[in-house]
Amino acid sequence: MLKAMVHKSFPNNSFFNRFDHIISGVPYDTTEVEKRALRDVLEQFSPQSVHLVYEPLAAAIGMGLDVQEPNGKCIVDMGGGITEIAIVSLSGVVTHESLRVAGDTFTEDIQEYIRRQYNLAIGFHMAESAKINVGSALHELTDVPDDFMVLGKNTITGIPTAKQITYTEIAQVLDRSIIKIEEAITRVLEASPPELASDIYENGIYLTGGGSLLRGMKDRLQRKFDLIIHQDLEPLLSVSKGLGKILGASQKHKALLMV
Ligand SMILES: Nc1ncnc2c1ncn2[C@@H]1O[C@H](COP(=O)(O)OP(=O)(O)OP(=O)(O)O)[C@@H](O)[C@H]1O
Numbered sequence: 001m002l003k004a005m006v007h008k009s010f011p012n013n014s015f016f017n018r019f020d021h022i023i024s025g026v027p028y029d030t031t032e033v034e035k036r037a038l039r040d041v042l043e044q045f046s047p048q049s050v051h052l053v054y055e056p057l058a059a060a061i062g063m064g065l066d067v068q069e070p071n072g073k074c075i076v077d078m079g080g081g082i083t084e085i086a087i088v089s090l091s092g093v094v095t096h097e098s099l100r101v102a103g104d105t106f107t108e109d110i111q112e113y114i115r116r117q118y119n120l121a122i123g124f125h126m127a128e129s130a131k132i133n134v135g136s137a138l139h140e141l142t143d144v145p146d147d148f149m150v151l152g153k154n155t156i157t158g159i160p161t162a163k164q165i166t167y168t169e170i171a172q173v174l175d176r177s178i179i180k181i182e183e184a185i186t187r188v189l190e191a192s193p194p195e196l197a198s199d200i201y202e203n204g205i206y207l208t209g210g211g212s213l214l215r216g217m218k219d220r221l222q223r224k225f226d227l228i229i230h231q232d233l234e235p236l237l238s239v240s241k242g243l244g245k246i247l248g249a250s251q252k253h254k255a256l257l258m259v
């Protein structure tokens, strides 16, 4: 799969034109066995070097933050499969938690709700469209999105059916998963060393990852934690932008590279 994707991105990279250096992000709680397996996969491109970098650090750099300074920063990367919460300082991760609740969980919650509530089976992509169009982390929005028509199949009759859904019902559906994420953020803040607490109070929380694009997420977290929430403008790209910067200045970011 990786080979096919690399070929798509770099169609002109032939056998004679190899990749010199490969850098890849990994979640912070990746095991040694998983790292080894990833390295093995990346070795197929015969690079001179393969380096792995923890994604919360890469995401922070992608957001333009200086992770080398002692000043602690709280990063929340709400991705597709996992949400990673990390406090970073001095090029390292000080406190961390990750949970398997993120953007795709929101999609699955919607899919499950539509099936249960309306006896309507919808595909993952339809549920994702519903999330993007009327998904909300807040029960009351000032900028109200238009209702969204989901198309699927009645689970009893088998007949294709449509149903109009509103953002308020989706907000209720997503509450449980968002609360799990909020609880994890609370635990990380609680576990962070007191000397970094003032940094976090001043810096607030840096929010990234595609899952954070959910309508109202920033405002919800702002209200919940009473901290400034910096929302990344390109949350789908923070890790890859960070990796690009690290690769471009590998000497400067040596401390981040796992060999
Ligand atoms: N406009 C949007 N509104 C809500 N969610 C969105 C939007 N655009 C993308 N997403 C969600 O973002 C998620 C993907 O985010 P991202 O690319 O950061 O994840 P990933 O890095 O691939 O996954 P992980 O970090 O878990 O390994 C998906 O769940 C997708 O549905």
Ligand SMILES: [Mg+2]
Residues within 6 Å of the ligand: 077, 079, 080, 209, 239
């Ligand atoms: Mg990610």
